[in-house]
Amino acid sequence: MKEAIAPVKNVIATQDVFDSLAGRSYGVPGIGLIHGSTGLGKTTAVTHLFNQVNGIYVVARATDSATSLLSRIMDELGADPMPRVSRMVDHIIEQMSMHERSLFIDEADHLMRDVRMLETVRDIYDATEVPVVLIGMDQIARRISSRKQFYNRISEWAEFRPADxxxxxxxxxxxxxxxxxxxxxxxxxxxxxxxxxxxxxxxxxxxxxxxxxxxxxxxxxxxxxxxxxxxxxxxxxxx
Ligand SMILES: Nc1ncnc2c1ncn2[C@@H]1O[C@H](COP(=O)(O)OP(=O)(O)OP(=O)(O)O)[C@@H](O)[C@H]1O
Ligand SMILES: [Mg+2]
Incomplete structure (x- = not known):
């Protein structure tokens, strides 16, 4: 089997979400949400995309806190973690703004557990207005809708469907x-x-x-x- 990414409908939908976020009009919020069941190809589609657009990709974990998540984003930026959360947020904002680097957070269901993590991601988005894309399972869409301040910033969605x-x-x-x-x-x-x-x-x-x-x-x-x-x-x- 070749190591390639098949341009199936979900892959194209992912690309469309990102293109719409990147090319959105002034005033339109720039957070995107990609969701669907396990094994439908979410990570594959997003990996393909973030490589093309020089994005920052991190995978949230069940054990994450705001500190550990930010430390991994720092790592992706080639920087050492800092003891103070606010300093890491400053650094990430600076890098994302300066180089227009979008942030992709896979397994984003884990952010829903901890309000501080979700709000930190919102702070980063608000300060940069660079696209942020969350990737999660089926439940994420419902759970995120109860976090109004975050939910209001989502302007693009793609729900992954089984292959036809x-x-x-x-x-x-x-x-x-x-x-x-x-x-x-x-x-x-x-x-x-x-x-x-x-x-x-x-x-x-x-x-x-x-x-x-x-x-x-x-x-x-x-x-x-x-x-x-x-x-x-x-x-x-x-x-
Ligand atoms: N577009 C594609 N082209 C080729 N192979 C693919 C594609 N999408 C998915 N696959 C295959 O399916 C496997 C599972 O896909 P992937 O890990 O992206 O799913 P997922 O939706 O992220 O699943 P999970 O929710 O469990 O993380 C990949 O390892 C790859 O082998
Ligand atoms: Mg995945």
Whole structure:
């Protein structure tokens, strides 16, 4: 499998969120929210984007406090953490403003636990007005809506959806090596079995590619695949 990012609909939606934030009119707030279930490709889409725009990317953790989160942002900026939170905030604001560096916070659900973390992110946004993008799971949209001051600054949203057949075809075309082609019927079988989850689709495509290579197939059909599982093992509890 190639190490590439397939330009599926969710990837394009992520790009659109960022473009709208970066090109927003005067007075329009600049926080974006990307959310959806596990394995739909949020981190992949955002990693691709922040690399292109020289953004700052951090992953929030369950154990984070404002201090530890800011220390990791400092680290991303190539600076040492400072003992005082306010000094770190000043430094981050200065760097983001001076170099127009957007901030991407993955696993942002963890910010909801601690008002101080969320308010620190809001302070950074208010002082820089550079786009800030939060990436989280399904629950984040609902939880953030109760934090009115933060919620009011969100102007762009993207909810990640399970891949459809067109997306799976784009994935196959982008990721499979040696020009291996797959019958759309088999891709649709994979899509259903994976529930449109990108993580499982990638595993399934890897197995299809392996079958093609082992049997020297250029085109893999449902008949070649048979009824073997696309991921996991055939182990079933109790059997
Ligand atoms: N656009 C894509 N192109 C190719 N592979 C992808 C793409 N999106 C996701 N994948 C594959 O799916 C896997 C899971 O994606 P990712 O980690 O981005 O999901 P996530 O939504 O961030 O999940 P979680 O909520 O668990 O963090 C990736 O490691 C990669 O193998
Ligand atoms: Mg992720």
């Amino acid at each position: 057949l067109e997306d799976v075809m784009i994935m196959a075309e982008t990721l499979l090596e040696d020009g291996i082609q797959v019958d759309p019927d088999l891709l649709d079988q994979l899509r259903k079995s994976a529930g449109g989850e990108m993580r499982r689709l990638a595993i399934g495509l890897g197995r299809i590619e392996k079958l093609a290579k082992t049997n020297e197939l250029d085109f893999v059909t449902c008949a070649h695949w048979g009824d073997q599982p696309f991921f996991g093992s055939s182990y079933r509890p109790g059997m």
